[in-house]
Amino acid sequence: MAKQSINQELAKNRAPKSVAADSLSKQSTIVTLQNSIGNRAVQHLLVQRQENDEYADEAYGIMNSSMDPQLRLQLLVKAQNRRLAKQGVPPVGLGKVKDSKNLGEGDSKDWELDLNTSAMNTSTPAGRADVADTVGHEGEHLRQWYEMARLQAGLQRPKGPLNRIPDDVAGMATLNPILESNEQTYQVEQWYESVYGSGAQHREQVLGDTENRYEEYRALPEERDGWARGDEITGRFKELEDMAARPRKRRR
């Protein structure tokens, strides 16, 4: 739905009476198209943002509760699954993280969020936000892998995650294939190119040396979007903390 249809739309307006009318007509067509495509893309992003904020609100309540760490982890994953369900992504399970230095990681092979229970014993606002942020970031990665599986199934890509995710998840992706490229699936194509396409070699090199190539790591399309979700969550936590602090200040 991107370049081709814009050109077709412009071609329709190519025979007006004067040069001035021609350029005017072209311009207004571009503006109209930009507006309609832009609005849909923007709307799509706004919905994603809102769903991520809803997760952050839930996560904030969970992280500020007195529940034991394991229960908090279970509820965080449940909250993340609510976000994923709104995006059509099958629910993920809760697993244990393999490397105890990690806060968490998305495990696409077992379709679960592997989280670090000891990291839940945090008592600082930044620590609480970090856990919720990690679940959001890694949850976004699992969503990406599901979307790439849908792309592989629909557009018949030779490579992809279909054989590397559980059968039931692959089955759902196959039943909901991505059949055309548009402004919403453009993001999926970017992830796909990075992980399985033209960017795959670069990605492997960068992931093998993240300490020295940190900026490049952050710029990988799938990481850029994972970090964006996480940053939104951390930002929302700060907002909620400020709101919680305000009435107390007034009482003084």
Ligand SMILES: [Zn+2]
């Ligand atoms: Zn990541």
